[in-house]
Amino acid sequence: MARRYGDRVALDGVSFSVEPGQTFGFVGPNGAGKTTTMRIILGVLSADAGEVRWNGSPVDAGTRRRFGYMPEERGLYPKMRVRTQLVYLASLHGVVAAEAAADRWIERLGLGDRAEDRVEALSLGNQQRVQLAAALVHEPELLVLDEPFSGLDPVGVDVLSGVLAEYAATGVPVVFSSHQLELVERICEAVAIIKDGRLVASGTVEALRGTGTGAIRVIVEGDPEIDVPGARVLDRGPNGWVFEGAGSDAILDAARAAGRVSYFAVERPTLADLFREAVK
Structure with missing residues (x-):
């Protein structure tokens, strides 16, 4: 139309x-x-x-x-x-x-x-x-x-x-x-x-969320610095680090090198994330 x-x-x-x-x-x-x-x-x-x-x-x-x-x-x-x-x-x-x-x-x-x-x-x-x-x-x-x-x-x-x-x-x-x-x-x-x-x-909604780049959240005890070559830091706070732009293996290896990993997960984008990306 x-x-x-x-x-x-x-x-x-x-x-x-x-x-x-x-x-x-x-x-x-x-x-x-x-x-x-x-x-x-x-x-x-x-x-x-x-x-x-x-x-x-x-x-x-x-x-x-x-x-x-x-x-x-x-x-x-x-x-x-x-x-x-x-x-x-x-x-x-x-x-x-x-x-x-x-x-x-x-x-x-x-x-x-x-x-x-x-x-x-x-x-x-x-x-x-x-x-x-x-x-x-x-x-x-x-x-x-x-x-x-x-x-x-x-x-x-x-x-x-x-x-x-x-x-x-x-x-x-x-x-x-x-x-x-x-x-x-x-x-x-x-x-x-x-x-x-x-x-x-x-x-x-499921298909659209699947097209987004999954960010990876990782929590390392003691909250040390985590250096992942080629990755972009989306967030760092009480709920750990959130990275984008690097493979999960590279992020996990860097996190293990920094300390004991207590949480590691790929987080699919929400509809709000997709919306912001689509209309920016």
Whole structure:
């Protein structure tokens, strides 16, 4: 997909696919093109080039009615009561048992005691839960979420991440953006990293972590100096030395020459490490 805003290129040849039942993280710096991509998927914006396909066919308005979308900005009616709002939104999507659908998601997201409150009276975290319920109340075939964990405390994060995992387990693809990379790494099976409107990395989390250069951490009793020719020191502190750029045998030999080795391990890069490397 491609998209411009005047002279500014927002998206430049962005292309990725999401498998059924897959949780897919879409990450990048602010202004990288994440929200623009999601809005094109949902039809809020049009692409200047390219298309969105669902099950091999171009997406049309009828298909998009079966998608669920949670925008980063609050997309709720602030003066409507929680249950009334969810019933209304379910009805707009043609859900026959709209009240039952609303009640199910209210309970699942821990909003039972706030169901008759106005949305504007809720905390930001509970508003976020209502917004997720609004995206789920019609049982969408694709779930697209823009920063769904924003404003949530750890309990709220656990509730929402559990709901997303359960929903993906039914075979529904779940795509979400987040700046919380540790959370993305924990929840997602696959990820795409975007910078300046272009994808710079895409694939399963395990595959991407496997492409990174593994650093080696070593702890020697007494914390002596360790000289490894050709190696770069990434860190030195209470948790030992971390080297990169030399073979494990060379590092282990140098560590043994310095003293008694109490810890030695190859540490694969985290998603945060890969992100920093990709966007720097």
